[in-house]
Each structure stands twice: as C-alpha cells, then as structure tokens.
Amino acid sequence: MARVLAVCTSARKGEKKRPVEAIRLKIDHGIAGDAHAGNWHRQVSLLANESVDKMREKGLTLDPGDFAENILTEGVALRTLPVGTRLRVGEALLEITQIGKECHSDCEIKKKVGVCVMPAEGVFAIVKQEGVVRAGDEIEVMA
16 A cells, blocks of 8 residues: 655755644645745655665665655655656645656755755645645555
C-alpha cells in the first residue's frame, strides 16, 4: 500500500520545511500556510522516501522536509508517473504537473555529496479536490 510518511510546511521561502500533524489543501492555492502556496503549477511537492534512501546510502542523515517536500511518500514510484496523473492523497485529489525541477544554486545536500534527488525525482502537483492530508494516509494512483 502506498502511503504518506510525513507532511511538511514552512512559513517562509528559504526556510527548512518541518513535519506537521496535518496539512489542508485548497484548490487554486496549495497548502494553507505554506510559503510555496499560490495559484501556479507547483502548489504541492512530493518526494518518495525511496528516493531519499538513495541519499541516505551516501551517508547522510535526513529527516522529512529536508528536500523541501510537502509530502513524503512510501510505496509509489512518483517519478515514473506521467504529468496529468491524479493521486488521491488522504481526503485530497492532486494532479501531477511537473516531474523534477532545476536545482536552485545547489542546495546544501548537493554541496555535501555532489548530487540531490529532488531535481530529478521530486514531483509537483496542483490541488483538484480540497482536503486534509496526514501521515499514514493512503495514496491511490487514479490514472
């Protein structure tokens, strides 16, 4: 079963995202209270824990939110899903709009080990149906 391991937010851009109990997702906005929310194509960021494990194998100790992901997942190969795929995540429905992104001036992780998984394996989505998402919630790939 695919599931949410953690949900993370930050109040300001450039600030580390921290795990929170729950996030509320809003249509045309993203996550209420998150610095990266707004009416654009990258309202919510997702990263698979399996991707984070690749970085842990390089000797890093990493916590949820260290890659600025909003939703840390387990059991779903996010980076293989095509743009347009819809995901039921907790109460919310997300639609993938982008896979990967350009790394902004080399993050701290890339500076430490020479590579970062977020630019290649992070996934971005918009909110299609509002709802609350918590750690432990199931993730269903809709198509």
